[in-house]
Amino acid sequence: MDYQYPIDYTWTTDETVQVIQFFQAVEEAYETGIGRDEFMxxxxxxxxxxxxxxxxxxxxxxxEELSGYSSYKAVMRAKELPEGGKLRIK
Structure with a gap:
C-alpha cells in the first residue's frame, strides 16, 4: 500500500478506524478474497x-483514485452473493 486512506478529520478515532477497516475489506476483496458476511x-x-x-x-x-479498488463494485458484487459466500474480485 502506497497511499493514505481518505478520512474526515471530524470523525472520532473509533469512527476513523472503522472506516479504514471497510477500505481494508475492499482491498482484501480484490487481493485475496473475503467472506461476504464479514465484508457486509x-x-x-x-x-x-x-x-x-x-x-x-x-x-x-x-x-478508488488512490488505490485502484472500487468500493462500489465490491459492494454490488457482495450483495449478489448468498450469505456465507466468498467475495473475490479479479
Whole structure:
C-alpha cells in the first residue's frame, strides 16, 4: 500500500478506524478474497458513520483514485452473493 486512506478529520478515532477497516475489506476483496458476511458487516458499520450517498461517493471515489479498488463494485458484487459466500474480485 502506497497511499493514505481518505478520512474526515471530524470523525472520532473509533469512527476513523472503522472506516479504514471497510477500505481494508475492499482491498482484501480484490487481493485475496473475503467472506461476504464479514465484508457486509464492515460496509454496514461504514454506512453508520457515512450515511449520506454523496459523502459515500466522495470518499469511495477518493479511495478508488488512490488505490485502484472500487468500493462500489465490491459492494454490488457482495450483495449478489448468498450469505456465507466468498467475495473475490479479479
Amino acid at each position: 458487516a464492515a460496509y454496514r458499520t461504514f454506512k453508520k458513520i457515512v450515511p449520506g450517498k454523496s459523502d459515500e461517493k466522495k470518499l469511495c471515489g477518493e479511495f
